[in-house]
Amino acid sequence: MEHQRRWQGWVLVGPALLVTLALFAAPMVMVVLTSLYRRSGGLTDRTLSFDNYIRLATDSTIHQALWNSIEVVALTVIFSTLIAYPFAYIVAYKVPQKWQALVLLLTVVPFWTSYVVRSYSWLLVLAKNGVINQTLVSWGIIAEPFTMANTRFATVLAFVHFFVMVSTLTIYASLRQIPRNLGLAARDLGASPLSVFLRITLPLSIPGVVVGAFLTFVLAIGDYITPQIVGGGNELVLPQLLMLQVSRMGDFPLAAAMALVLLIIVAAVYAVSAKNLTLERKR
Amino acid sequence: MRKTQLTVSMAALSTSAFLLASCAGGSGGSATSSGGASSDAPQELNALVWCDHTDPELLAPFEEANNVTVNVRDYEGTGVALGILEQSQPGDWDVFVVDSVDVPRVAEAGILAPLSKDDFDFDQFFSEVQLPEIHELDGTLYAVPEKFGYNTVAFNGANVDAEKMRDLSFLWDPELAGKIAIYDYYIPVMEFVGLELGIEPQNITVDDLPAIEARLVELKAQSAQVGDVVSTQTALATGEVEVIVGGGEFSTSVLNAENPDLDWILPNQGGIRWQQAIGVLADSEKQELATKFVQYIVSPEGQAALATSSCYWGMPANKNATLTDEQKDILRWDEQSDFIANSYPYYIPDADLDAAMLDVWTRVVVG
Numbered sequence: 001m002e003h004q005r006r007w008q009g010w011v012l013v014g015p016a017l018l019v020t021l022a023l024f025a026a027p028m029v030m031v032v033l034t035s036l037y038r039r040s041g042g043l044t045d046r047t048l049s050f051d052n053y054i055r056l057a058t059d060s061t062i063h064q065a066l067w068n069s070i071e072v073v074a075l076t077v078i079f080s081t082l083i084a085y086p087f088a089y090i091v092a093y094k095v096p097q098k099w100q101a102l103v104l105l106l107t108v109v110p111f112w113t114s115y116v117v118r119s120y121s122w123l124l125v126l127a128k129n130g131v132i133n134q135t136l137v138s139w140g141i142i143a144e145p146f147t148m149a150n151t152r153f154a155t156v157l158a159f160v161h162f163f164v165m166v167s168t169l170t171i172y173a174s175l176r177q178i179p180r181n182l183g184l185a186a187r188d189l190g191a192s193p194l195s196v197f198l199r200i201t202l203p204l205s206i207p208g209v210v211v212g213a214f215l216t217f218v219l220a221i222g223d224y225i226t227p228q229i230v231g232g233g234n235e236l237v238l239p240q241l242l243m244l245q246v247s248r249m250g251d252f253p254l255a256a257a258m259a260l261v262l263l264i265i266v267a268a269v270y271a272v273s274a275k276n277l278t279l280e281r282k283r
Numbered sequence: 284m285r286k287t288q289l290t291v292s293m294a295a296l297s298t299s300a301f302l303l304a305s306c307a308g309g310s311g312g313s314a315t316s317s318g319g320a321s322s323d324a325p326q327e328l329n330a331l332v333w334c335d336h337t338d339p340e341l342l343a344p345f346e347e348a349n350n351v352t353v354n355v356r357d358y359e360g361t362g363v364a365l366g367i368l369e370q371s372q373p374g375d376w377d378v379f380v381v382d383s384v385d386v387p388r389v390a391e392a393g394i395l396a397p398l399s400k401d402d403f404d405f406d407q408f409f410s411e412v413q414l415p416e417i418h419e420l421d422g423t424l425y426a427v428p429e430k431f432g433y434n435t436v437a438f439n440g441a442n443v444d445a446e447k448m449r450d451l452s453f454l455w456d457p458e459l460a461g462k463i464a465i466y467d468y469y470i471p472v473m474e475f476v477g478l479e480l481g482i483e484p485q486n487i488t489v490d491d492l493p494a495i496e497a498r499l500v501e502l503k504a505q506s507a508q509v510g511d512v513v514s515t516q517t518a519l520a521t522g523e524v525e526v527i528v529g530g531g532e533f534s535t536s537v538l539n540a541e542n543p544d545l546d547w548i549l550p551n552q553g554g555i556r557w558q559q560a561i562g563v564l565a566d567s568e569k570q571e572l573a574t575k576f577v578q579y580i581v582s583p584e585g586q587a588a589l590a591t592s593s594c595y596w597g598m599p600a601n602k603n604a605t606l607t608d609e610q611k612d613i614l615r616w617d618e619q620s621d622f623i624a625n626s627y628p629y630y631i632p633d634a635d636l637d638a639a640m641l642d643v644w645t646r647v648v649v650g
Contacts, residue, residue, distance in 0.1 A: 233467060249638075
């Protein structure tokens with residue numbers, strides 16, 4: 001009987017396991033192996049070595065690209081959270097419950113359009129003859145259009161627009177799980193609204209903030225398209241440098257090593273935030 | 284509780300890992316799958332090409348006439364193409380479009396199949412682009428010239444003085460600050476900057492790179508954008524910039540109908556001349572059909588469609604290409620002999636210099 005149940009368990013988990021092995025584990029092994037090859041004389045030398053990792057550790061240009069990535073992503077996470085939290089708070093506590101689903105749906109609607117289209121749309125909005133500059137010039141607020149597109153500001157702005165929805169949803173889910181009677185009890189005992197927020201609501205909603213920040217971090221740090229289209233290639237982030245190696249040199253080994261560095265960074269951030277990576281309220 | 288937490292955590296980490304892994308594996312993976320476009324099927328031809336060969340207007344006549352489907356995979360840069368070929372199975376690809384300057388090393392590597400000179404009418408080709416010393420190895424033909432053009436400067440003639448643009452040094456003039464986009468193909472752009480310093484492309488050595496880097500840094504400070512063909516074209520078309528460094532007829536000709544002010548010029552110091560060739564892969568199991576495709580591409584009809592491809596325009600290698608007078612004007616057909624005389628063939632450095640140039644380029648654009 002026990003043997004049969006175990007067999008049934010393998011049958012049930014088998015398809016998912018096979019898909020995971022075929023589409024995740026096997027490609028990861030290939031990426032790791034590729035990172036140990038090296039590009040030499042226009043061809044791939046399949047002798048295993050740590051040359052690519054030594055270069056990653058010693059090349060100041062790669063360090064600069066990594067630092068650019070971290071700065072851009074940190075700004076994105078900070079601004080996404082600062083915008084998402086008040087919005088999620090208003091939806092969770094100020095909007096009547098029957099409208100909340102509709103409001104959340106409306107926040108997601110813009111994301112039904114293609115990611116690339118949205119990036120190019122931002123480029124057109126921020127361009128010198130784009131909507132913002134032309135409006136400001138026509139209203140006489142500025143004499144000449146100023147540069148917004150093809151800058152770090154543009155990259156962060158686009159990232160925040162793309163990912164603020166992620167944080168909004170996770171923070172909203174977290175806020176909705178906080179029992180209202182906790183706040184009412186605190187108020188009954190003389191706590192001010194600010195004190196209730198700082199000592200009850202905010203601490204209990206931290207898991208939603210952390211999950212949103214983590215997902216934003218993951219999505220932004222591996223993104224190549226937005227910095228390329230909106231940022232104008234004026235300061236490269238690590239995924240752009242990775243693509244440069246692939247598209248101009250065909251250096252897949254170095255690109256694989258860079259991808260694994262990004263993966264290690266994500267794993268490190270995960271390790272730091274793992275304690276809070278849950279949307280369930282802690283008891 | 285812990286189980287739920289673990290599940291959410293693992294899902295998040297797995298998603299992250301998969302996204303990042305796809306970052307590195309994306310190009311390689313798609314190369315393999317493209318190769319899997321069933322080379323066994325008798326009426327399919329797989330071609331590894333620059334994007335100008337992906338235009339249906341170019342492919343359709345050959346496909347209809349021969350009852351064949353041409354599967355195309357576009358790439359930029361020979362290094363990438365060689366990477367794609369490395370990751371493919373022998374026989375996955377039949378036709379290879381490659382920079383002419385790379386034909387010798389590709390042929391020496393045994394990647395290209397020999398072609399019969401009798402299959403092509405070389406009298407129809409411009410003599411300047413025939414270059415048998417490049418397209419032949421030990422007297423055997425390996426690729427046929429098909430298209431050429433220039434990496435020089437493209438600009439908006441409504442806002443930039445064409446006469447000033449004839450001096451390459453004008454690119455560093457404060458008048459153009461913030462109005463420049465730089466095409467992100469480092470080899471021709473660095474060679475172009477080298478011309479401003481009086482260094483001809485074939486004479487560039489590692490010792491010249493510090494001077495080129497310094498000048499490139501100054502140019503980058505002048506620029507609003509560093510981007511690929513499409514993004515620099517977009518920037519010029521939308522008025523975000525007025526000049527594309529490294530651009531040329533391939534940047535502006537396709538936009539000419541919408542905005543005739545978008546133009547290109549060869550400065551007095553010269554420009555870089557790029558040239559493409561087309562050949563058949565040695566491992567192809569469809570040598571005859573592939574050769575037929577090459578013959579079509581260099582025929583007058585194929586050349587006209589290729590020269591005016593929706594991806595980018597360029598001069599056809601065949602002087603009998605069936606272009607209209609208007610198309611010839613846009614391509615500056617009558618000025619080609621002067622342009623050729625005042626331009627330098629796109630020079631591919633050896634692997635060490637190539638890597639050193641990419642390092643310089645990366646340092647400059649990382650910021």
